[in-house]
Amino acid sequence: MSFKIERGHILPSHNSRVNIEKNNSNIDFKDVLQQTIKGKEKIKISGHAQQRMLERNIRLQPMDIHRIEEAMEDLEKKGAKESLMIYKDMAIIASINNRTIITAMGKEDVDIVTNIDSTMIIK
Known part of the structure; x- marks a missing residue:
């Protein structure tokens, strides 16, 4: 062949x-x-984050994605690079420059978070 x-x-x-x-x-x-x-996809969810979300029964609705996108835009304006975002009953660690959710967990599971430069509580 x-x-x-x-x-x-x-x-x-x-x-x-x-x-x-x-x-x-x-x-x-x-x-x-x-x-x-073209920018139709404003945020990405890493494979690791997808797996953690499945394991921890975390689901994001379109409105949740929109709120997280807005938070990433605000964090970017402030110069953030790696951020912890607290939203509803979840904690999300994201790369702001790459617009990527790196991992997700229930906010009660957050003990120690390293290698971040900012934190935002999304209301």
């Missing part, structure tokens, strides 16, 4: 069906990338 390399992907050269499937998946990736670049 022979292969060819196209745009950093290894593709079998004899099977056009596989190439078509690869190209379709690249289109989906391009759409997602364009949406992200």
